[in-house]
Amino acid sequence: MPEALAFFRGKIVPLEDARVSITTHALHYGTAVFEGIRGNWNEEQRKLYVFRMREHYERLLQGCKMMLMDIPYSVDDLCGITIELLQSCAYRQDLYIRPIVYKSEELVANLKLHELESDFSLVTVPFGNYIEADGAIRCRTSSWRRIDDTAIPPRVKISGHYVNSILAKTEATLAGYDEAIMLNQDGNVSEGSGENLFLVADGAIHTPLVSENNLKGITKDSVTKIAAREMGLGIVERSIRRSELYLADEVFLTGTAAHITPVGELDNRPIGSGDQGPVTSRLRDYYLDIIKGGNPDYLDWCAEVPMEA
Ligand code: PMP
DSSP states (O other): OOOOEEEETTEEEEGGGOOOOTTOHHHHHOOEEEOOEEEEEETTTTEEEEETHHHHHHHHHHHHHHTTOOOSOOHHHHHHHHHHHHHHHOOOSOEEEEEEEEEOOSOOSOOOGGGSOEEEEEEEEEOOOSSOSSSSEEEEEOSSOOOOTTTSOTTSOBGGGHHHHHHHHHHHHHTTOSEEEEEOTTSBEEEESSSEEEEEETTEEEEOOGGGTOOOOHHHHHHHHHHHHHHOOOEEEOOOBHHHHHHOSEEEEEETTTEEEEEEEETTEEOTTSSOOHHHHHHHHHHHHHTTTOOGGGGGGEEEEOOOO
């Protein structure tokens, strides 16, 4: 039987025992850095694969550097802890894996990061689709602008900056759309509330630069490499204006949770045919196979969790 467990204060404990105090600094100020990683169950092989685990932990440690957080673990240590937790939980299904480094000090009135202790915790939960809609989704340009690197660095996953994404996602879904597309302060396209964005026009793929204040996405990196290797398509990173999205042949979003999600409509205008386009469709097929360890050419992206038969 799978067990709900967490890695908490240096050891694996029942999930219900992994609790923090109401005075924890991170709860009051969003002073935490986290990751979202997927564990993908391959039913045919009866194996669980963690997708691009190293790259996620590298980004986590980059966030720690920005937030002056010291934890006594290297990328190798964090990968080892993750594998150990997944072996102990013994889930045989798709999972979401959530590591978090947080300012754990139980003292609220101190705004000096360098004086505050940090701790690392890890949980994993069964996880299916993030975006519920089947096929191409309906998006809306958010009235909330993407936070700027001059305010809070958006390229890493700092908990506090997710208020920006959450305001945008909430606005879009309350208005009946599936997802928000955010512009930055200059009016350039930045990203979705939890996904990077690509457009296809005249057979070429384009995506905003990281300097447009989006997260440095690992799925984005995977898509870039798959497009080049499997389809001979280079990706142009450049500034993109909102109106270009309306006129694109295809738009799609990428993220660990959202995989590759086609955008069929933006601000009530159909994009291309209004359905999943051919480039998105091919990339998606490759991607969904690769993350489950189904493509031998990409097994170095997939860490297998050794499990008892
Ligand atoms: N942008 C934001 C704001 C996100 O939260 C995510 C999800 N982590 C992404 C983009 C996609 O990043 P990744 O492909 O690394 O999951």
